[in-house]
Amino acid sequence: MTRLLIVDDSPLMRRLLGGIFAAEGDFEIETARNGTEALDKLTAFSPDVVTLDIHMPGMDGLACLDRIMVERPCPVVMVSSLTAEGAAETLEALSLGAVAFVEKPSGPVSIEIERIAADLVATVRAAATARLSRTHRLSERLRKRGERFIAPLARISAPAGRIRRKPHQPSRKGIVLVGSSTGGPPALDALLAPLPADFPWPIVVAQHMPATFTKALAARLDRLCALSVVEVSAPVLLDAGTVYVGRGDADLILVSRPTGVMAMAAPADAAYHWHPSVDRLVSSAMAVAEPESLIGVLMTGMGADGAEAMTRLYGAGGQTIAEAEDSAVVWGMPGALVKAGGAGFVVSLRRIAARLIDLVLTA
The missing domain is CATH 3.40.50.2300 (Response regulator)
Incomplete structure (x- = not known):
């Protein structure tokens, strides 16, 4: 029970x-x-x-x-x-x-x-069944119990911090595709906050949320991150150093235009249970860009949205990162990717940003 x-x-x-x-x-x-x-x-x-x-x-x-x-x-x-x-x-x-x-x-x-x-x-x-972080607000819990908050614990609980090194311009232009659901907003904080303002690829995010919430989420991330963060409410040309958050109650897709690749909100497709759909985002990206120029990141969330499309992406030569079970609040979506054999890397949340930069630098 x-x-x-x-x-x-x-x-x-x-x-x-x-x-x-x-x-x-x-x-x-x-x-x-x-x-x-x-x-x-x-x-x-x-x-x-x-x-x-x-x-x-x-x-x-x-x-x-x-x-x-x-x-x-x-x-x-x-x-x-x-x-x-x-x-x-x-x-x-x-x-x-x-x-x-x-x-x-x-x-x-x-x-x-x-x-x-x-x-x-x-x-x-x-x-x-969610996994709560053992270090979240650890110092306050220890003080509440009257225990001494010692330095080693402080180091464990500290966030990874902003990545200081400046990425050179990779030889290939590309796009980062991120999917998340339950537990996603704090995970997006941890992924995006360390990235430098001159991160050379655009990042497109499908986070399962209603429309009112995604607008507020984009605004909050924009305040926290060196990158510019916007909600996709109208067609917009993808640009480096910008994060594009899909509008809730719709799907986020990529389309090719003479001026470049654009992100746009599309009516929610009933074939997909969750919106914005990660599977639909990744599928649309594969239709407009070579797999080798795409990196998929699948983070915490219940269900399996994103696993099927990212597995296809990985099989076609793209790169994929699944959040590790030890850090995911709910290891449904990334777990499904791992079980399908579609995860190129399985990485704890606090290390995903560093792995992402490594992949972009070597693209």
């Missing part, structure tokens, strides 16, 4: 969410009305996973999440509204340590909840 703690100030939401998971038959469920009550139940109930509303009276979801990650880290799925404010708060929650988020129904709750039920259950199941 999976122990699930549902935290929401709405009695109706607690009842509806509890009913969805009770119907699955393999969840043991507790509920909490606010952040303070949730913290009390962390010890008494010891949940395997928590769903956490953001907006609650008293201690809100972000404050509660902050306490959970320091006092008793466990997988947390945020319940978020699809608004600009909700997007910013959700990205903040993901940076604090939340594993994933689910859409909070905006219409008649009892009707809308059924629409998202299947994805909600799948997300919570994946989160319950």
